[in-house]
Amino acid sequence: MTRRRDDELDDHSRFDRPRRRTRPRTKDRPTYDDALEGFVVTVDRGRLTVRVDDGAKQRNVTAMKSRPLGRKGVVVGDRVRLVGDVSGAAGSLARIVEVLPRKTVLRRTADDSDPVERIVVANATQLVVVAAVADPEPRSRLIDRCLVAAYDAGL
Structure with missing residues (x-):
């Protein structure tokens, strides 16, 4: 009777891990012609709240x-295209399939x-700097940095 050695069982050189598939499974990619356009309002751990405007009706x-x-x-501020359940009902979840080009x-x-x-906000048109007058004492350098960042962004 022969006994197997423990190193034979742990021989990882014989194990060939399948490579990760990077090619799409099909050449026919979806066009998303029926996707709705929306505006990102909040971002929280992978969940995004998007405001969708359907004519007279707005919903998140x-x-x-x-x-x-x-x-x-x-x-926040990105214009995106959505597919899926865009009803806005509790428990519904849509998918963002495209991020439209940013203006600022x-x-x-x-x-x-x-x-x-790191990008803080996209497509902004104004920047409002709010600072306390007395307590805590205003930090002029911080206000200067905000104004320089706004000037650099073209706001």
């Missing part, structure tokens, strides 16, 4: 990004040593 719809968007960020972008850096800029 809860949505998520669709897989074809990948890691592309959706921020307000950015910030996390740190002076961090070269990556």
